[in-house]
Amino acid sequence: SQKIEQNSEALNIQEGKTATLTCNYTNYSPAYLQWYRQDPGRGPVFLLLIRENEKEKRKERLKVTFDTTLKQSLFHITASQPADSATYLCALDPRTTDSWGKLQFGAGTQVVVTP
């Protein structure tokens, strides 16, 4: 069966350090992978998309890598700030016929950045 696994334990990190989150998947051949941020009581907000032929993508303090051989994506927040505290979700497109955009999500990893 298809699975998307993210660290279930919260990641507690000190302000200024780099937070690294993992997303592992099985039985998918995604064309791309997306990362979202979700704050309590709010809907997810899109952060970054990386395609299967891209190794790395950056946006400001965020960096995403995508290894289709390992079936893994890493999400990095550099110089973390308390405002980065949230749950981060990875999402895959299962790439079946007519399923473009039907993303499937991992359970998310909560990040807590302390001053």
Added chain:
Amino acid sequence: DTGVSQNPRHKITKRGQNVTFRCDPISEHNRLYWYRQTLGQGPEFLTYFQNEAQLEKSRLLSDRFSAERPKGSFSTLEIQRTEQGDSAMYLCASSMDRGNSPLHFGNGTRLTVT
């Protein structure tokens, strides 16, 4: 562009009652999705529309659930004969009609069935 709007934000209902939620997507988006999210889990896909056509429904969606998007604009999700297991956050999202378009989510409707 005011983003995706969902109403109501919260709904408390008694078991066996019917409920209806509304989603207003971003106006130029022709794709609309419904997801359900429970505590500690990621959003689970329920169904999606391209314009007014409902293209896919998840096996999670029992016969008590029905969704419509009558004119390709707003959408409604109705749950009939609610059960306690239906308690969750119901999220709506919209996107452009491109394979890798990101989803723009609303802030959801939190349903509590007592």
